[in-house]
Amino acid sequence: MIKVENVKKQFIKTNNKKEKISFYAVNGISFTANDNEIIGILGPNGAGKTTLLRIIAGIMNATSGEVSIDDMNYKENAIEIKKRIAFLSGNTKLYERISPYELLKMCGRFYEVDDKEIEKRINKIFKILDIDNFRNNRIGNLSTGQTQRVGIARCLIHDPKYYILDEATSGLDIVSSQVILNFIKGEKEKGKTIIYSTHYMEEAENICDRVILMNKGKIIAVGTPEDIRKKTKTKTLRDAFFSLIGGVKSED
Amino acid sequence: MKIKTIFEIFKKEIRDILRDKKTLRMMVLVPLFLFPLIIIFMSYIFEALDSQSINNFNNIGINFETNEVVDSIVNELDINTTYANDEELELMLEDGEINAYITCDDNKYTIYYDEASIQSIHAYGLASTMLENYKIVLQDKILTEQNVNSNEVINVIQVSEVNVSKTNSYSSQIINMLPVFIIMAITLAATYPAIDVTAGEKERGTLETLLTFPIKNSELIIGKYLAVVASAVLSAIISFIATFGSFLIIQENLSIYATSKITLSLSSSISIILVLVVYSLFISGLTIAISSFSKSFKEAQNALTPVNFLPIIPMFIMMIGINSSYLISIVPYLNFSLAINDILNGNVNLIFMLLMFLSTIVYAGIMIFTIVKLYKQEKILFSRD
Numbered sequence: 001m002i003k004v005e006n007v008k009k010q011f012i013k014t015n016n017k018k019e020k021i022s023f024y025a026v027n028g029i030s031f032t033a034n035d036n037e038i039i040g041i042l043g044p045n046g047a048g049k050t051t052l053l054r055i056i057a058g059i060m061n062a063t064s065g066e067v068s069i070d071d072m073n074y075k076e077n078a079i080e081i082k083k084r085i086a087f088l089s090g091n092t093k094l095y096e097r098i099s100p101y102e103l104l105k106m107c108g109r110f111y112e113v114d115d116k117e118i119e120k121r122i123n124k125i126f127k128i129l130d131i132d133n134f135r136n137n138r139i140g141n142l143s144t145g146q147t148q149r150v151g152i153a154r155c156l157i158h159d160p161k162y163y164i165l166d167e168a169t170s171g172l173d174i175v176s177s178q179v180i181l182n183f184i185k186g187e188k189e190k191g192k193t194i195i196y197s198t199h200y201m202e203e204a205e206n207i208c209d210r211v212i213l214m215n216k217g218k219i220i221a222v223g224t225p226e227d228i229r230k231k232t233k234t235k236t237l238r239d240a241f242f243s244l245i246g247g248v249k250s251e252d
Numbered sequence: 253m254k255i256k257t258i259f260e261i262f263k264k265e266i267r268d269i270l271r272d273k274k275t276l277r278m279m280v281l282v283p284l285f286l287f288p289l290i291i292i293f294m295s296y297i298f299e300a301l302d303s304q305s306i307n308n309f310n311n312i313g314i315n316f317e318t319n320e321v322v323d324s325i326v327n328e329l330d331i332n333t334t335y336a337n338d339e340e341l342e343l344m345l346e347d348g349e350i351n352a353y354i355t356c357d358d359n360k361y362t363i364y365y366d367e368a369s370i371q372s373i374h375a376y377g378l379a380s381t382m383l384e385n386y387k388i389v390l391q392d393k394i395l396t397e398q399n400v401n402s403n404e405v406i407n408v409i410q411v412s413e414v415n416v417s418k419t420n421s422y423s424s425q426i427i428n429m430l431p432v433f434i435i436m437a438i439t440l441a442a443t444y445p446a447i448d449v450t451a452g453e454k455e456r457g458t459l460e461t462l463l464t465f466p467i468k469n470s471e472l473i474i475g476k477y478l479a480v481v482a483s484a485v486l487s488a489i490i491s492f493i494a495t496f497g498s499f500l501i502i503q504e505n506l507s508i509y510a511t512s513k514i515t516l517s518l519s520s521s522i523s524i525i526l527v528l529v530v531y532s533l534f535i536s537g538l539t540i541a542i543s544s545f546s547k548s549f550k551e552a553q554n555a556l557t558p559v560n561f562l563p564i565i566p567m568f569i570m571m572i573g574i575n576s577s578y579l580i581s582i583v584p585y586l587n588f589s590l591a592i593n594d595i596l597n598g599n600v601n602l603i604f605m606l607l608m609f610l611s612t613i614v615y616a617g618i619m620i621f622t623i624v625k626l627y628k629q630e631k632i633l634f635s636r637d
Contacts, residue, residue, distance in 0.1 A: 059463045060630055082466035092464065093457035095264070097271040109260045110465040138271075154461075 002033040002056065002162060002193065007065035009051050009217075025051040027217035028065070033162075033195050038188050040208035041197035042237065048217040049197040050089070053166040056195060057087040069162065083111055086155035089166035096140030100131050100150045103139065104157050111158035118157070125153045129179075145176040152183050163187060163194040169203065181207060201237040213241055220244045253474070257467050261475025262482075265449050269483055275444040279483055283437035283491030288498035290433065291426060298422035299506045301370060306330055309374035312382075313341040313353030325385045331378055351375030354383065423503075423512040428570055430499060431592035434491045435563040435585070438528060439535050441487030442480055443556050446539035449476040451552035459633065469627045477536055477620055484532035492525055514596050523595045527608075531588045534612045535559075537619030544626050566590070581607035584615065 009026040026048040033039045041049045054060040056067050058074050058081060066073055069081045095103060101122060108118035126132045129149045134142060139150060155163060165184070169177040184194055184207055198204050204211055205225045213221040213228065221228050221244055225237055232240040269275050313334045318326065326333055334341075334350055341353040345364060352365035352375035363379045366372035388406060395402035453459045462472060496516060503509035516524075539556055546552035566589035574580070576590045576599075587608040594600055626632045 057464055059460060060634070079466040079468070082464065085464070087464040089460065092461045094461065095268060095458055096456070097268050098264070102267070106260060106264050107465070110257065110467055112466075 001035060001070065002195065003066075003068045004029055004031050004033075004052075004056065005066050005068075006030050007052065007055055007062045007067060009048070009055060009060070010063040024063075024217045026055065026062070029214075029217075029219055030065075031212055031219070031222060033193050035193055036188065036191045037209045038184060038194045038196060038207055040204035040211040041195065041214060042199065042201055042204050042211050042241070043197075043214035044199055046216075047199075047214040049199075049214060050166050052214070053087075053089070053164050053195065053197055057085055057164045058082055059087070083158065084161045085164060086158070086160040086162070087164045087166070088151055088155050088168050090168060090170040092151070094139045094147060094150060094154070097138060099136045099138055100126070100142075100153065101135045103150065104153055107154050108157045113158055121157055121159070125156050129153050144172065145179065148172060148176050149179060152180065161192060163192060163196075165194060165196045167197055167199070169198060169200065177203070201241065205237050211237065213237070213244060215241075215245050253468060253470055257471045258475045258478070261467070261472055262478045265445070265476055265479030266482060269445045269448060269479060272444075272448060275448055275483070278444045279441040279487045280490060282440050283434075283487050284494045287433040287437055287491065288494045291430070291495065291499055292502055294426055294429075295502050295506055295508070298426065299508050302420065302422055302508050304371075304374075309351045309371040310378060311350045312375055312379050313344055313350040314356070315341060315353070316356035321389050322382075322386055325382050325389075329378055329382055329385075331382060345372075352379050354379055420508045420510075420512055423508045426499075427512065427514060427596070428567060428593065430495055430596075431589045432563050432567045434488065434495050434528060434592070435531060435588055436560070437491035437495075438484050438488045438532055439539075439560055439563055441491075442484040442532065442535045442539050443553075443560065445480045445483040446536065447543045447546075447549055447552040447556065449479060450540055450543040451546040452549045454546075454633075455548045463633070469624050473540075473620060473624045473627060477540060477623075480536040480540060481532050484536050485529055488528035488532055489525065492521075492528060496521075496524075516596075520595050520598075523600060523605075524592055527588055527591045527595070527605075530609050530612045533616045534584055534588075537616040537623075541619045541623050541626075544623055544632060563589075576601055576604050578604065578607060581605075582611035584612070587611075 007026055007029045008024055010022055011025050012020050012022045015021055029048075029052055031039070041052065043049055051060065055062045058067075058078055061074070069084060072081055074081060098106075104122045104125070105118055108121065109115075113121070122135075126135055129152060131146070131149055131153060134146060139147060142150065151168075163184070165180075169180050172180070181203065184196060187194060188207075196204070196208065208225065210222065210224055211228065212219055221231070221240065223231070228237060228240045229235065232243040234240040234243050269279075310330055311332045311334065313336055315336065315338055317335070318333065334344065336344065338355055341350065341355070342364070344350045345353055345366060351369070351371045352363060355362045355364070361383050363376055363383070365376040365379070391406055392402040395405055453462070499514070500516065503513050538559060542555050542559065543552035546555050562585055566586045569586060570589065570593070574586070574590075576594055580590060581587050581604045587604075591605060591608055594604070
């Protein structure tokens with residue numbers, strides 16, 4: 001179980017007049033992701049989704065509040081938590097000068113998976129994701145879709161309990177996006193927990209058990225897609241979102 | 253801290269470094285060819301300067317009519333004289349038609365020469381000798397007319413010159429440059445991998461991937477640091493073999509090295525390589541620390557440009573004749589250059605070496621500690637965003 005309690009993240013930026021302005025990218029977020037659940041974090045660019053997921057994945061520290069995973073927190077058990085998590089993001093890139101095989105072997109060793117087990121898992125993962133025919137090519141020479149599959153393979157090598165996926169389908173073509181969505185569904189069937197952020201509302205509507213709508217660092221709605229649609233008396237999550245924020249203003 | 257994780261990061265970085273052509277060029281080609289070629293080129297230039305013919309600097313202008321005595325001295329010294337007025341002589345010296353000129357006003361002679369030109373400095377020497385000889389002839393004539401033993405007066409004291417220098421000034425300059433070139437090659441070789449594993453990783457977006465793994469910052473930084481050290485050491489060995497190898501060959505063929513040949517025994521070779529390894533520990537920490545602040549490869553390259561010129565500083569300081577001391581043993585760059593020079597001259601001071609080694613370990617430790625701290629700062633890690 002992933003528990004996020006009143007998490008805040010403050011940043012300082014410099015404006016055009018070179019004045020330093022502090023703002024909260026994430027402002028008092030609390031929720032719980034239960035086991036075997038897909039949670040969608042939805043919101044426009046700048047809503048604070050990436051920052052929130054980076055904090056949950058332990059890449060970034062919260063200014064205040066706490067993230068606990070299986071009752072462990074990052075202050076005391078960062079390494080143990082990271083062993084249970086896989087983080088995949090549109091921002092996280094792969095090493096271009098090594099092959100998918102070398103990458104997975106290295107990742108497996110980082111997660112302290114036994115060498116024999118790594119070989120077994122690599123063979124299995126490569127078969128499932130159809131990576132075998134380019135397993136020894138350099139990642140830099142692969143197509144976007146192939147690279148995305150290698151990215152997924154990287155997440156699978158240590159058989160994590162939790163997946164944190166940040167805009168994983170952003171910028172991908174329809175086929176590559178579907179590979180990710182199929183992967184999410186497949187892992188849910190295996191009993192895994194997935195926290196998944198996207199700004200494609202329709203995509204989330206189809207696969208998430210619950211969604212969290214975020215705007216300007218705050219949660220504006222939480223529940224099943226159906227609940228949110230009912231509450232806002234709208235037909236889609238997109239309409240629900242606009243209804244909740246009171247429409248689109250020019251400043252947005 | 254897990255050694256296995258550090259080794260895994262080290263292996264990943266080394267594989268990445270060795271597969272990057274730009275980094276490989278800096279690590280291998282520069283030390284293998286650039287600096288040895290500079291040494292060979294400079295040696296031939298200095299050899300040509302050192303052995304230049306008198307015909308290159310014996311053109312001396314005069315503004316006075318010569319007599320038989322002057323003519324005889326001019327012939328004896330193999331001087332080519334050109335007669336012209338002052339203005340013409342000044343222009344001729346500027347144009348390089350003459351190497352120096354002498355003006356005469358009653359009994360006052362003035363030599364004009366260009367100190368920026370080696371030929372003119374040589375010509376000044378010839379002109380001085382010529383006037384000195386002429387003065388002696390005139391003094392001898394006057395004293396003889398007064399029935400004085402001119403030999404006793406003119407040679408009341410006897411002055412003779414003995415050049416005690418064991419080395420040729422040109423060869424000394426090049427020998428002083430050898431450690432500088434090797435240190436420069438190591439600096440360049442460390443720069444690219446250091447940028448690649450820090451700012452390069454940030455720019456490519458792979459740093460975030462690394463941060464998701466269950467590894468400690470200290471393991472991450474030590475793994476990266478050791479990979480940069482390994483690249484620098486590899487380059488140090490290539491540079492040492494190429495630079496000293498080319499020098500040892502060239503010194504056998506040029507006369508400027510006739511009195512200043514260096515010999516490299518196995519023990520002195522090992523000692524020099526050890527100094528270079530110590531320098532590699534230092535420069536790897538420094539380059540990683542500086543490039544960690546940069547957002548991109550280009551920004552890190554700009555930030556590290558001054559570091560590439562630091563090895564030149566000892567060359568200038570050594571020109572003023574500084575020697576090894578315990579204080580200098582803890583001054584980076586100066587200590588490495590002086591240590592190599594001491595080894596080449598056979599004057600190894602073990603305490604100097606030990607202090608150099610210990611101080612470098614302390615500097616490297618401080619730098620690694622600083623980088624580990626830096627990697628906890630989000631503004632450093634996510635400055636790309």
